[in-house]
Amino acid sequence: MFAALLLLTIGLLGWQFAVQGTDRSLTASMKLGTDFNLIDHNGDPITEAAFDGQPTLVFFGFTRCPEVCPTTLYEMAGWLDTLGEAGNDLQAFFISVDPERDTPEIMKGYAEAFTERVTGITGDPDEIARVVAAWHVYAARIPTEDDDYTMDHTASVFLMDANGDFKGTIAYGENAETAVAKLRQLTGNS
Protein backbone atom coordinates (compact mmCIF):
# COMPACT_ATOMS: atom_id res chain seq x y z
CA MET A 1 0.00 0.00 0.00
CA PHE A 2 2.75 2.39 1.02
CA ALA A 3 4.90 1.34 -1.92
CA ALA A 4 2.01 1.95 -4.31
CA LEU A 5 1.47 5.41 -2.89
CA LEU A 6 5.18 6.16 -3.26
CA LEU A 7 5.12 5.00 -6.87
CA LEU A 8 2.09 7.14 -7.54
CA THR A 9 3.83 10.16 -6.04
CA ILE A 10 6.94 9.60 -8.13
CA GLY A 11 4.79 9.14 -11.21
CA LEU A 12 2.95 12.37 -10.53
CA LEU A 13 6.19 14.30 -10.07
CA GLY A 14 7.50 12.85 -13.32
CA TRP A 15 4.32 13.89 -15.10
CA GLN A 16 4.59 17.41 -13.77
CA PHE A 17 8.18 17.62 -14.86
CA ALA A 18 7.41 16.33 -18.35
CA VAL A 19 4.44 18.65 -18.80
CA GLN A 20 6.30 21.59 -17.42
CA GLY A 21 9.56 20.98 -19.19
CA THR A 22 10.49 24.67 -19.35
CA ASP A 23 12.85 24.84 -16.44
CA ARG A 24 15.05 22.11 -15.06
CA SER A 25 14.99 23.25 -11.47
CA LEU A 26 11.37 24.32 -11.04
CA THR A 27 8.25 22.19 -10.73
CA ALA A 28 4.70 23.35 -11.23
CA SER A 29 2.66 24.04 -8.09
CA MET A 30 5.71 24.67 -5.92
CA LYS A 31 5.79 27.83 -3.87
CA LEU A 32 8.19 30.42 -5.17
CA GLY A 33 9.16 33.74 -3.72
CA THR A 34 9.23 35.25 -0.26
CA ASP A 35 7.81 38.12 1.73
CA PHE A 36 9.32 41.48 0.78
CA ASN A 37 9.20 45.24 1.27
CA LEU A 38 10.00 47.07 -1.95
CA ILE A 39 8.90 50.14 -3.94
CA ASP A 40 6.63 50.10 -6.98
CA HIS A 41 7.22 52.35 -9.98
CA ASN A 42 4.89 55.01 -8.58
CA GLY A 43 7.13 55.28 -5.52
CA ASP A 44 4.65 53.47 -3.22
CA PRO A 45 5.58 50.60 -0.89
CA ILE A 46 4.74 47.14 -2.25
CA THR A 47 4.84 43.74 -0.51
CA GLU A 48 4.29 40.11 -1.49
CA ALA A 49 0.58 40.70 -0.81
CA ALA A 50 0.37 42.39 -4.23
CA PHE A 51 0.77 38.95 -5.86
CA ASP A 52 -2.16 37.42 -3.94
CA GLY A 53 -5.65 36.80 -5.23
CA GLN A 54 -5.00 37.27 -8.95
CA PRO A 55 -3.08 35.30 -11.56
CA THR A 56 0.27 37.04 -11.89
CA LEU A 57 3.16 37.31 -14.36
CA VAL A 58 6.57 38.08 -12.90
CA PHE A 59 9.60 39.04 -14.95
CA PHE A 60 13.07 39.96 -13.70
CA GLY A 61 15.19 42.42 -15.70
CA PHE A 62 16.75 45.87 -15.75
CA THR A 63 16.38 49.03 -17.80
CA ARG A 64 19.96 49.01 -19.18
CA CYS A 65 19.07 45.76 -20.87
CA PRO A 66 19.18 46.37 -24.62
CA GLU A 67 17.50 43.21 -25.89
CA VAL A 68 15.65 40.76 -23.72
CA CYS A 69 13.82 43.19 -21.45
CA PRO A 70 12.33 45.50 -24.09
CA THR A 71 11.42 42.47 -26.20
CA THR A 72 9.75 40.66 -23.30
CA LEU A 73 7.81 43.74 -22.16
CA TYR A 74 6.71 44.30 -25.74
CA GLU A 75 5.55 40.71 -26.03
CA MET A 76 3.80 40.83 -22.66
CA ALA A 77 1.87 43.86 -23.90
CA GLY A 78 0.94 41.84 -27.00
CA TRP A 79 -0.26 38.80 -25.00
CA LEU A 80 -2.45 40.99 -22.79
CA ASP A 81 -3.79 42.74 -25.87
CA THR A 82 -4.62 39.42 -27.51
CA LEU A 83 -6.36 38.09 -24.37
CA GLY A 84 -8.53 41.19 -24.15
CA GLU A 85 -11.21 40.79 -21.50
CA ALA A 86 -10.20 37.19 -20.80
CA GLY A 87 -7.01 38.64 -19.36
CA ASN A 88 -8.56 41.35 -17.21
CA ASP A 89 -7.65 39.50 -14.00
CA LEU A 90 -4.02 39.07 -14.96
CA GLN A 91 -1.49 41.34 -13.34
CA ALA A 92 2.14 41.70 -14.36
CA PHE A 93 5.28 42.84 -12.55
CA PHE A 94 8.77 43.73 -13.78
CA ILE A 95 11.25 43.36 -10.90
CA SER A 96 14.62 45.10 -11.30
CA VAL A 97 17.77 43.04 -10.80
CA ASP A 98 19.70 46.34 -10.91
CA PRO A 99 17.99 48.33 -8.13
CA GLU A 100 20.99 50.61 -7.57
CA ARG A 101 20.46 52.21 -10.96
CA ASP A 102 16.77 51.53 -11.58
CA THR A 103 14.88 54.18 -9.63
CA PRO A 104 11.07 54.04 -9.52
CA GLU A 105 10.94 56.94 -12.05
CA ILE A 106 13.19 55.10 -14.50
CA MET A 107 11.18 51.88 -14.06
CA LYS A 108 7.89 53.73 -14.64
CA GLY A 109 8.98 55.44 -17.86
CA TYR A 110 10.42 52.20 -19.14
CA ALA A 111 7.49 49.90 -18.32
CA GLU A 112 4.80 52.34 -19.42
CA ALA A 113 6.43 52.80 -22.82
CA PHE A 114 5.19 49.26 -23.51
CA THR A 115 2.03 48.86 -21.47
CA GLU A 116 0.31 50.31 -18.44
CA ARG A 117 -0.49 46.74 -17.37
CA VAL A 118 3.05 46.09 -16.13
CA THR A 119 4.17 47.53 -12.79
CA GLY A 120 7.88 48.00 -12.17
CA ILE A 121 9.31 47.04 -8.78
CA THR A 122 12.63 48.18 -7.33
CA GLY A 123 14.00 49.08 -3.90
CA ASP A 124 16.66 48.13 -1.39
CA PRO A 125 19.38 46.03 -3.10
CA ASP A 126 19.62 43.54 -0.22
CA GLU A 127 15.86 43.06 -0.28
CA ILE A 128 15.94 42.56 -4.07
CA ALA A 129 18.74 40.01 -3.64
CA ARG A 130 16.54 38.07 -1.21
CA VAL A 131 13.63 38.09 -3.66
CA VAL A 132 15.87 37.04 -6.56
CA ALA A 133 17.18 34.09 -4.52
CA ALA A 134 13.69 33.04 -3.39
CA TRP A 135 12.52 32.93 -7.03
CA HIS A 136 15.55 30.84 -8.05
CA VAL A 137 16.45 33.58 -10.49
CA TYR A 138 19.99 33.92 -11.78
CA ALA A 139 21.28 37.51 -11.79
CA ALA A 140 24.97 38.40 -11.95
CA ARG A 141 26.87 41.62 -12.41
CA ILE A 142 29.34 41.50 -15.28
CA PRO A 143 31.96 44.28 -15.12
CA THR A 144 32.57 46.27 -18.31
CA GLU A 145 34.84 49.21 -19.14
CA ASP A 146 35.10 52.32 -16.97
CA ASP A 147 33.96 50.53 -13.79
CA ASP A 148 30.56 50.03 -15.39
CA TYR A 149 28.66 46.73 -15.50
CA THR A 150 25.88 44.85 -17.22
CA MET A 151 23.68 42.05 -15.86
CA ASP A 152 23.22 38.45 -16.90
CA HIS A 153 19.80 37.31 -15.76
CA THR A 154 17.06 34.72 -16.08
CA ALA A 155 14.86 35.86 -18.96
CA SER A 156 11.77 33.67 -18.43
CA VAL A 157 8.39 35.03 -17.37
CA PHE A 158 7.04 33.28 -14.25
CA LEU A 159 3.35 32.37 -14.09
CA MET A 160 1.63 32.27 -10.70
CA ASP A 161 -2.01 31.41 -10.12
CA ALA A 162 -4.41 33.31 -7.84
CA ASN A 163 -3.32 31.12 -4.89
CA GLY A 164 0.29 32.14 -5.38
CA ASP A 165 1.30 28.71 -6.72
CA PHE A 166 3.94 28.57 -9.44
CA LYS A 167 2.38 27.25 -12.65
CA GLY A 168 5.22 27.40 -15.15
CA THR A 169 7.19 29.83 -17.25
CA ILE A 170 7.10 31.44 -20.66
CA ALA A 171 10.57 31.24 -22.17
CA TYR A 172 12.28 34.14 -23.92
CA GLY A 173 11.19 34.17 -27.55
CA GLU A 174 8.42 31.58 -27.01
CA ASN A 175 5.85 31.86 -29.76
CA ALA A 176 2.91 34.14 -29.08
CA GLU A 177 0.22 31.46 -29.52
CA THR A 178 1.80 29.15 -26.95
CA ALA A 179 2.31 32.05 -24.56
CA VAL A 180 -1.31 33.16 -24.87
CA ALA A 181 -2.53 29.56 -24.43
CA LYS A 182 -0.55 29.32 -21.18
CA LEU A 183 -2.09 32.57 -19.99
CA ARG A 184 -5.60 31.38 -20.86
CA GLN A 185 -4.96 28.26 -18.80
CA LEU A 186 -3.63 30.39 -15.94
CA THR A 187 -6.75 32.55 -15.88
CA GLY A 188 -9.06 29.55 -16.26
CA ASN A 189 -10.36 30.90 -19.59
CA SER A 190 -8.91 28.22 -21.85
Added chain:
Amino acid sequence: MKPIALALTAALFGLSVSASLAHEFKLGALEIDHPYARATPPNAPVSGGYMTIRNTGDEADRLISGEAAFAKRVEIHEMSMDGDVMKMREIKGGLEIPAGGEVTLKPGGFHVMFIGLDGQLIEGESRPATLTFQKAGSIELEFSVENVMKMKHDMKSHGHGDMDHGDMNKDAMKDDG
Protein backbone atom coordinates in the same frame (compact mmCIF):
# COMPACT_ATOMS: atom_id res chain seq x y z
CA MET B 1 -8.56 63.47 -59.33
CA LYS B 2 -8.74 61.92 -55.92
CA PRO B 3 -7.65 58.39 -56.84
CA ILE B 4 -4.73 59.82 -58.82
CA ALA B 5 -3.62 61.96 -55.91
CA LEU B 6 -3.88 58.94 -53.64
CA ALA B 7 -1.84 56.77 -55.97
CA LEU B 8 0.76 59.50 -56.28
CA THR B 9 1.00 59.87 -52.53
CA ALA B 10 1.30 56.12 -52.15
CA ALA B 11 4.04 55.99 -54.77
CA LEU B 12 5.95 58.86 -53.16
CA PHE B 13 5.56 57.29 -49.74
CA GLY B 14 6.85 53.99 -51.09
CA LEU B 15 9.86 55.73 -52.60
CA SER B 16 10.74 57.62 -49.47
CA VAL B 17 10.40 54.49 -47.35
CA SER B 18 12.67 52.44 -49.58
CA ALA B 19 15.18 55.30 -49.73
CA SER B 20 15.34 55.52 -45.97
CA LEU B 21 15.50 51.76 -45.53
CA ALA B 22 18.39 51.19 -47.90
CA HIS B 23 21.39 53.24 -47.02
CA GLU B 24 24.83 51.90 -47.62
CA PHE B 25 28.30 53.11 -46.74
CA LYS B 26 31.68 52.13 -48.22
CA LEU B 27 35.08 52.17 -46.57
CA GLY B 28 37.89 50.55 -48.56
CA ALA B 29 36.93 46.92 -49.07
CA LEU B 30 34.08 47.16 -46.59
CA GLU B 31 30.41 47.77 -47.38
CA ILE B 32 28.13 48.64 -44.50
CA ASP B 33 24.49 48.13 -45.21
CA HIS B 34 21.65 49.87 -43.41
CA PRO B 35 22.98 50.86 -39.99
CA TYR B 36 20.06 51.34 -37.57
CA ALA B 37 19.60 51.86 -33.86
CA ARG B 38 16.84 50.60 -31.59
CA ALA B 39 14.30 53.23 -30.60
CA THR B 40 14.29 53.49 -26.81
CA PRO B 41 11.67 53.94 -24.09
CA PRO B 42 12.02 57.18 -22.09
CA ASN B 43 14.90 57.05 -19.57
CA ALA B 44 16.46 53.97 -21.11
CA PRO B 45 20.21 54.56 -20.90
CA VAL B 46 21.24 52.13 -23.64
CA SER B 47 20.43 51.24 -27.23
CA GLY B 48 21.68 48.70 -29.73
CA GLY B 49 23.07 49.44 -33.19
CA TYR B 50 22.69 46.96 -36.02
CA MET B 51 23.89 46.59 -39.64
CA THR B 52 25.40 44.18 -42.14
CA ILE B 53 29.12 44.51 -42.83
CA ARG B 54 30.47 42.92 -46.02
CA ASN B 55 34.16 42.48 -46.70
CA THR B 56 34.83 42.42 -50.45
CA GLY B 57 38.60 42.28 -49.92
CA ASP B 58 40.89 39.27 -49.58
CA GLU B 59 42.03 40.10 -46.07
CA ALA B 60 40.01 39.77 -42.88
CA ASP B 61 39.32 42.98 -40.97
CA ARG B 62 38.01 43.65 -37.46
CA LEU B 63 35.48 46.10 -36.09
CA ILE B 64 37.44 47.26 -33.05
CA SER B 65 35.76 50.35 -31.63
CA GLY B 66 33.25 53.12 -32.04
CA GLU B 67 32.24 56.50 -30.73
CA ALA B 68 29.16 58.67 -30.88
CA ALA B 69 28.36 62.17 -29.67
CA PHE B 70 24.95 60.98 -28.40
CA ALA B 71 26.39 58.22 -26.15
CA LYS B 72 29.08 58.23 -23.51
CA ARG B 73 30.54 54.97 -24.78
CA VAL B 74 30.22 52.63 -27.72
CA GLU B 75 31.08 48.95 -27.29
CA ILE B 76 30.82 45.88 -29.48
CA HIS B 77 28.77 43.16 -27.80
CA GLU B 78 27.33 39.75 -28.29
CA MET B 79 24.10 38.63 -26.69
CA SER B 80 23.37 34.95 -26.17
CA MET B 81 20.98 32.71 -24.27
CA ASP B 82 22.40 30.06 -21.92
CA GLY B 83 19.33 28.00 -21.05
CA ASP B 84 16.90 30.60 -19.73
CA VAL B 85 19.65 33.07 -18.80
CA MET B 86 20.43 36.05 -21.02
CA LYS B 87 24.12 36.85 -21.25
CA MET B 88 25.80 39.84 -22.79
CA ARG B 89 29.51 40.16 -23.37
CA GLU B 90 31.80 42.74 -24.86
CA ILE B 91 33.70 41.16 -27.74
CA LYS B 92 37.32 41.60 -26.70
CA GLY B 93 39.68 42.26 -29.59
CA GLY B 94 36.84 43.25 -31.90
CA LEU B 95 34.46 41.51 -34.27
CA GLU B 96 36.11 39.75 -37.21
CA ILE B 97 34.75 40.45 -40.69
CA PRO B 98 36.14 37.54 -42.75
CA ALA B 99 37.67 38.10 -46.19
CA GLY B 100 34.97 37.78 -48.82
CA GLY B 101 32.36 37.30 -46.10
CA GLU B 102 29.77 39.28 -44.19
CA VAL B 103 28.66 39.65 -40.60
CA THR B 104 25.19 40.79 -39.60
CA LEU B 105 24.71 42.67 -36.37
CA LYS B 106 21.09 42.14 -35.33
CA PRO B 107 18.83 41.89 -32.30
CA GLY B 108 19.59 38.70 -30.38
CA GLY B 109 23.23 38.48 -31.50
CA PHE B 110 26.11 40.82 -32.27
CA HIS B 111 25.41 44.50 -31.77
CA VAL B 112 27.03 47.84 -31.24
CA MET B 113 26.00 49.00 -27.78
CA PHE B 114 25.41 52.70 -27.22
CA ILE B 115 25.84 53.30 -23.49
CA GLY B 116 24.88 56.47 -21.62
CA LEU B 117 22.47 58.05 -24.12
CA ASP B 118 22.07 61.84 -23.99
CA GLY B 119 18.33 61.45 -24.67
CA GLN B 120 15.60 59.16 -25.96
CA LEU B 121 16.10 57.72 -29.45
CA ILE B 122 12.85 58.27 -31.30
CA GLU B 123 11.76 56.35 -34.38
CA GLY B 124 12.37 58.32 -37.57
CA GLU B 125 15.38 60.21 -36.27
CA SER B 126 18.92 59.39 -37.24
CA ARG B 127 22.12 59.62 -35.23
CA PRO B 128 25.72 59.79 -36.46
CA ALA B 129 28.32 57.45 -34.99
CA THR B 130 31.86 56.56 -36.00
CA LEU B 131 33.03 52.96 -36.29
CA THR B 132 36.71 52.02 -36.48
CA PHE B 133 38.11 48.96 -38.23
CA GLN B 134 41.60 47.60 -37.68
CA LYS B 135 42.63 47.84 -41.35
CA ALA B 136 40.06 49.94 -43.18
CA GLY B 137 40.14 52.76 -40.62
CA SER B 138 37.22 54.90 -39.43
CA ILE B 139 33.93 55.87 -40.99
CA GLU B 140 31.05 58.04 -39.83
CA LEU B 141 27.68 56.35 -40.32
CA GLU B 142 24.11 57.60 -39.97
CA PHE B 143 22.10 55.19 -37.82
CA SER B 144 18.42 55.46 -38.61
CA VAL B 145 16.37 55.05 -35.43
CA GLU B 146 13.80 52.27 -35.82
CA ASN B 147 11.28 50.50 -33.65
CA VAL B 148 12.86 47.08 -33.58
CA MET B 149 9.93 45.93 -31.47
CA LYS B 150 6.99 48.24 -32.00
CA MET B 151 6.09 49.99 -28.79
CA LYS B 152 2.66 50.55 -27.35
CA HIS B 153 1.94 53.83 -29.11
CA ASP B 154 2.35 52.28 -32.53
CA MET B 155 0.28 49.27 -31.68
CA LYS B 156 -2.55 51.55 -30.63
CA SER B 157 -2.38 53.89 -33.57
CA HIS B 158 -2.52 51.00 -36.02
CA GLY B 159 -5.47 49.42 -34.22
CA HIS B 160 -4.62 45.77 -34.65
CA GLY B 161 -7.24 43.10 -34.16
CA ASP B 162 -6.52 40.39 -31.63
CA MET B 163 -5.29 37.69 -33.95
CA ASP B 164 -3.40 40.13 -36.11
CA HIS B 165 -1.38 41.13 -33.19
CA GLY B 166 -0.27 37.57 -32.45
CA ASP B 167 0.77 37.11 -36.05
CA MET B 168 2.60 40.39 -36.16
CA ASN B 169 4.41 39.42 -33.01
CA LYS B 170 5.60 36.17 -34.49
CA ASP B 171 6.71 37.81 -37.69
CA ALA B 172 8.64 40.37 -35.74
CA MET B 173 10.41 37.59 -33.87
CA LYS B 174 11.32 35.84 -37.10
CA ASP B 175 12.64 38.98 -38.71
CA ASP B 176 14.65 39.92 -35.70
CA GLY B 177 16.09 36.44 -35.17
